Structures are given as structure tokens and as C-alpha cells.
Amino acid sequence: ELGNYRHFMQKEIHEQPRALADTLHDAVAGESLMPELFGFEAAEVFSRINAVTILACGTSFHAGKVASYWIEALAGIPCRAEIASEYRYRDSVPNPDALVITLSQSGETADTLAALNHAKALGHQYTLSICNVPESALVRQSKLRFLTRAGPEIGVASTKAFTTQLAALFLLTLLLAKQRGRLTPAAEAAHIQSLRELPGKVQHVLALEPEVERWAERFADKQHALFLGRGMHYPIAMEGALKLKEISYIHAEAYPAGELKHGPLALVDKDMPVVAIAPNDTLLEKLKSNLQEVRARGGELYVFADADTHIAPSEGIHVLQLADHAGPLSPILHTIPLQMLSYHAALQKGTDVDKPRNLAKSVTVE
Numbered sequence: 001e002l003g004n005y006r007h008f009m010q011k012e013i014h015e016q017p018r019a020l021a022d023t024l025h026d027a028v029a030g031e032s033l034m035p036e037l038f039g040f041e042a043a044e045v046f047s048r049i050n051a052v053t054i055l056a057c058g059t060s061f062h063a064g065k066v067a068s069y070w071i072e073a074l075a076g077i078p079c080r081a082e083i084a085s086e087y088r089y090r091d092s093v094p095n096p097d098a099l100v101i102t103l104s105q106s107g108e109t110a111d112t113l114a115a116l117n118h119a120k121a122l123g124h125q126y127t128l129s130i131c132n133v134p135e136s137a138l139v140r141q142s143k144l145r146f147l148t149r150a151g152p153e154i155g156v157a158s159t160k161a162f163t164t165q166l167a168a169l170f171l172l173t174l175l176l177a178k179q180r181g182r183l184t185p186a187a188e189a190a191h192i193q194s195l196r197e198l199p200g201k202v203q204h205v206l207a208l209e210p211e212v213e214r215w216a217e218r219f220a221d222k223q224h225a226l227f228l229g230r231g232m233h234y235p236i237a238m239e240g241a242l243k244l245k246e247i248s249y250i251h252a253e254a255y256p257a258g259e260l261k262h263g264p265l266a267l268v269d270k271d272m273p274v275v276a277i278a279p280n281d282t283l284l285e286k287l288k289s290n291l292q293e294v295r296a297r298g299g300e301l302y303v304f305a306d307a308d309t310h311i312a313p314s315e316g317i318h319v320l321q322l323a324d325h326a327g328p329l330s331p332i333l334h335t336i337p338l339q340m341l342s343y344h345a346a347l348q349k350g351t352d353v354d355k356p357r358n359l360a361k362s363v364t365v366e
């Protein structure tokens, strides 16, 4: 079943072009998107809602965080992502006109299921599940659904489930934007075209594995690492840090780069590798000055940059160029090298990559 791969995680990382193509297959067949991709009642629900709440755990929560940037920016709808185990136990203000989205690879995560039931008990009727397992409890209990087609994910560390969730959430964002008259037919066609090109672009980033592997060798003896991103790439930094912790047991933290000088800069020295996600977006110049702050304290920088950022490597600044900026789909492409970095750091350390200690694939108990 593993073919030429050493672990399921590696196999699943490399399956992402196929997983994304399958997940997007129906959506990108024509020149326009249909709400029915999310269920036959979706058009009506989308026209009624005035807010979006996304509930999930772990990696799925990070996908929700990225979507909260997309949905507010492109569809103009207030959106927040919340950790399911927090939402289920706090006194929140219900909004019966909110769309409540649960995100889950397995569809059986206890906290996410409980959060859905909590939302329903509070009077939320518009529920959507984005899930990788068709017959799961979460899918059965939601009004609307979108099934990602990642295929079975065996590695405990979630990879292809995450990027396919992002693809589904981007489709949702476009549909909500369209419903609100914020998407011209030309813009819609252009987004569909970028989605068609996405699997090929992911393949291109996967080809950087040998270089990422060389970087990973430098992480294996480290105790800590910092991951920096800004805007919609901050959740990608969170995802990179989670992957590294989970399978290589290296303590990793993610920060929005603008927060550095509010505390974490005190941690930076030559033994703290700092990973930076550097897309060519409107925050690039801000990010560059954050990187200078790190460099001035002797921190070793590992920068995953879009090719068109023209960030040059120099003393203490390692730069890996991905491709030219991919616009709103950039978070998907920037996820790939972070998955490969944690995989190869774990290989160096000799940990059990597919079954890291203390963790289960599906967290079906609280």
C-alpha cells in the first residue's frame, strides 16, 4: 500500500495534487460555480445567512482560520473560526442567521460533534459540514455538506485532508461572494482557472523536497522553532508549527510576525530557527522588516518565499523559492513545504512518523 514511500505521511503529502483535483473536479468542470456543490438547499441557505462561524479542532481549525480571512475579504461576511472544545463550553451569543460550519477529516471528533450539537441547541439551523468521510456522524447531522475527496488518511498528521478542506472552503467563499454580487463573471472564471491549475502548482512545490530535506537536517538537533506568517498565512504558520511538534517533538510556536516585538523576540538567539512564510502579498514589506528584527538578534531564518518576492539569501537567511504568488490560493501552496519540513525533521530524529507518541488519528473522546 505504501508503494515507493517510506511512510503514509509522505505518501499522503505526495497525493495532494490528485486529492485536490478530485475534490475540485465537479466545481471546475464549467465556467461558473453552483451552490448545489454544498447540498441542494445551499442556494437558499446562502441567501439567508449574515455571518459565518467555523468550528473545528487541530489542523481542521487552522483551515477554518484561513477561511475566516477569505470569507471576510472576498464575500464581505463577518466570519470567525473557533476551537470546538472552547465553543461548546462557553456562553456565546447565538445568531440564528449564521451559517455554522464544522470542519473535520474524520467527522467523528468528539469536540467538533459536541460543538455542532451545542450550536443546534442554541437555535442555529444553518449547518454545513466539510468532511472527508461520507458516512460520518458530522455529515449525517448537518443540513448541508461538502465531501472532500482526499481518500483515506492514515498518517496521524493530517496533510491532504487539510489542503482539500482549504479547496472546499475557497469554493464556498466564491459562492458566498457571488451570491452577494461581489464576484463578476470574469473574476469567477479567473478563479476557476486558478483552481484548475492548482494541482500542477502543488506538484511543482513538491519537487522542492530535496532542498527542504536539507533544511530539515538543520532542525533535527534543535529544541525549539518559531514560525512566522502574516494575514491569511498566519494560520499556515500555526499549521507548520503543529506539524513539527506533532511528529518531530520539537517545540514550535507560531506568531503573526507583527507580534514579535511584543514578547517572542526575547526567545530569539542562534539556537532558535525561525521559519518565515513570505508570500508576495501586500504585507511583504512589513514581513521583511520583521525578518530584519530576527536577524539582528542572531536568529537563523528559513524563508519560504514566492519567487517574485526577490528575497535574496544572505548570511543567516536561507531562502527557498516556491513559485510566483498565487493570490488567495497562496496558503495552500505554502502549506506543502512545511509538511515536508516536519516530515524530514522527524525522519532525522527517528520518531514514529505515522503514529506519533500519545496521539490518536481520531479523537473520539473528550
Ligand code: M6R
Residues within 6 Å of the ligand: 057, 058, 059, 060, 103, 104, 105, 106, 107, 108, 109, 112, 156, 157, 158, 159, 242, 243, 246, 361, 362, 363
Ligand atoms: O478528524 P478531524 O479533522 O476532526 O481531527 C481534528 C484533529 O484531531 C486533527 O486535525 C489533529 O490536529 C491532527 N493530528 C493534526 O495533524
